[in-house]
Amino acid sequence: MINVLADENMVGLERLPRDRMHIQTIPGRRIATADLEGIDVLWVRSVTQVSKALVQDSQLSFVGTATAGFEHIDQEALKARGISFSAAPGANANSVVEYVLAALAELREPWECLERGEPLGVVGCGAVGSLLVTVAKSLGWVVKVYDPWRESREGAVEGENGQNGENVESWASLDDVLACRVITLHCSLHKEEPWPSHHLIGKAALACLNSSQWLINAARGPAIDNQALLEHLRGPDPVNCVLDVWEGEPDSDWTLLDSPTLKIATAHIAGYSWDAKWQATKMLYEQILARGLVDTPLGSTGGGAGELLPVQGRGCDFALALLQQRYTIRTDDELFRDLVRLPLPERAAGFDALRRGYRKRAELRGSQLPMSGGEIASENRRIAQAFGVSLV
Numbered sequence: 001m002i003n004v005l006a007d008e009n010m011v012g013l014e015r016l017p018r019d020r021m022h023i024q025t026i027p028g029r030r031i032a033t034a035d036l037e038g039i040d041v042l043w044v045r046s047v048t049q050v051s052k053a054l055v056q057d058s059q060l061s062f063v064g065t066a067t068a069g070f071e072h073i074d075q076e077a078l079k080a081r082g083i084s085f086s087a088a089p090g091a092n093a094n095s096v097v098e099y100v101l102a103a104l105a106e107l108r109e110p111w112e113c114l115e116r117g118e119p120l121g122v123v124g125c126g127a128v129g130s131l132l133v134t135v136a137k138s139l140g141w142v143v144k145v146y147d148p149w150r151e152s153r154e155g156a157v158e159g160e161n162g163q164n165g166e167n168v169e170s171w172a173s174l175d176d177v178l179a180c181r182v183i184t185l186h187c188s189l190h191k192e193e194p195w196p197s198h199h200l201i202g203k204a205a206l207a208c209l210n211s212s213q214w215l216i217n218a219a220r221g222p223a224i225d226n227q228a229l230l231e232h233l234r235g236p237d238p239v240n241c242v243l244d245v246w247e248g249e250p251d252s253d254w255t256l257l258d259s260p261t262l263k264i265a266t267a268h269i270a271g272y273s274w275d276a277k278w279q280a281t282k283m284l285y286e287q288i289l290a291r292g293l294v295d296t297p298l299g300s301t302g303g304g305a306g307e308l309l310p311v312q313g314r315g316c317d318f319a320l321a322l323l324q325q326r327y328t329i330r331t332d333d334e335l336f337r338d339l340v341r342l343p344l345p346e347r348a349a350g351f352d353a354l355r356r357g358y359r360k361r362a363e364l365r366g367s368q369l370p371m372s373g374g375e376i377a378s379e380n381r382r383i384a385q386a387f388g389v390s391l392v
């Protein structure tokens with residue numbers, strides 16, 4: 001029997017085989033050294049700092065984070081104690097992509113700019129960025145991608161389909177991306193030279209942006225210098241923003257929300273589809289299975305994304321109506337703005353509570369749209385296909 005300590009916000013733990021595993025859950029922010037006594041496996045989310053001090057007297061053999069980002073894990077400390085580690089790469093990539101698409105369609109103007117051939121600038125081309133590039137290209141949009149780490153590893157990309165499988169024909173510079181009409185951040189957070197992402201969008205980058213552009217951050221709060229952003233948003237020609245992540249969460253400077261050009265503000269929930277969270281739980285279980293810590297494979301866990309209702313409208317209206325059958329981004333914006341009306345001392349706890357009590361949101365990808373024998377406009381067909389919706 002192994003003992004697993006898990007963040008209480010992981011989903012689907014009750015679905016895992018229990019024949020050789022006992023699972024105990026606690027709030028992620030509270031996990032401390034004493035909680036690790038007798039624990040073999042620790043499963044966290046982004047709010048637990050897994051430091052040398054936390055693990056040094058433990059008997060842990062595996063630490064997993066049910067997240068894409070892993071800057072909260074001291075991997076050197078784990079290695080030094082022979083503790084193996086895994087994140088959940090890609091588990092929530094589609095959830096974030098659907099968040100970005102929902103923001104673009106909800107705001108309409110950026111969607112229409114992209115439809116007219118103005119470029120989408122993507123910063124960071126990992127699991128999220130590369131899926132977004134694929135979807136954007138299927139929509140027929142022009143995409144510019146900045147990821148100097150990948151560029152330096154993989155070199156120039158040749159040929160129409162590139163060598164990286166995402167149809168990135170060439171890498172762009174940061175300046176090229178900052179000149180795009182819509183810019184979306186999907187870089188991991190780190191301070192490693194020569195291309196740190198911490199405060200990547202600071203005063204200098206913000207000086208390149210203006211009110212004809214949109215800046216989306218669904219990566220990590222500190223990828224943007226939030227104080228520099230606040231000053232920029234108070235200036236004469238502020239960029240339009242969609243922010244899902246905040247510097248210093250859950251104790252952030254919420255005065256950013258006073259800005260009229262902060263068009264959508266959410267509580268770090270871009271990756272919070274139920275499918276994404278369950279996928280992350282499965283990935284961590286598969287990791288301990290592969291290490292022989294448990295021996296019961298997961299049975300079939302599928303269920304299908306289900307059938308959609310018929311949709312009226314074309315183009316952006318069609319896209320928004322499709323997305324809203326699974327996800328309404330405005331609801332998350334409203335819930336978050338309510339939180340900021342709480343007295344200051346209650347806001348951090350409110351931020352966590354909002355995330356803990358997040359509704360069960362399904363993804364659109366994999367759903368079926370009934371055609372009922374009718375025709376579908378070619379632009380709508382293109383949108384449905386790019387979203388991974390099959391026409392039945």
Ligand SMILES: NC(=O)c1ccc[n+]([C@@H]2O[C@H](COP(=O)([O-])OP(=O)(O)OC[C@H]3O[C@@H](n4cnc5c(N)ncnc54)[C@H](O)[C@@H]3O)[C@@H](O)[C@H]2O)c1
Pocket residue numbers: 068069070089090092093096123124125126127128129146147148149150186187188189195196197200218219220244245268269270271272
């Ligand atoms: N808001 C959310 O709910 C949510 C959900 C998922 C992921 N995230 C965040 O988004 C990040 C991206 O997710 P992912 O799954 O694609 O991660 P990933 O690790 O697959 O990709 C990160 C990419 O960023 C690139 N990168 C690193 N530094 C860069 C820099 N200075 N400039 C440009 N690119 C840089 C890397 O080379 C890599 O290709 C995660 O690290 C996480 O912090 C947030």
Ligand SMILES: O=C(O)[C@H](O)[C@H](O)COP(=O)(O)O
Pocket residue numbers: 009045046047066067068069070092268269270271272
């Ligand atoms: O890195 C990630 O995967 C995401 O930011 C994820 O949504 C974080 O969720 P949390 O661990 O904070 O619940």
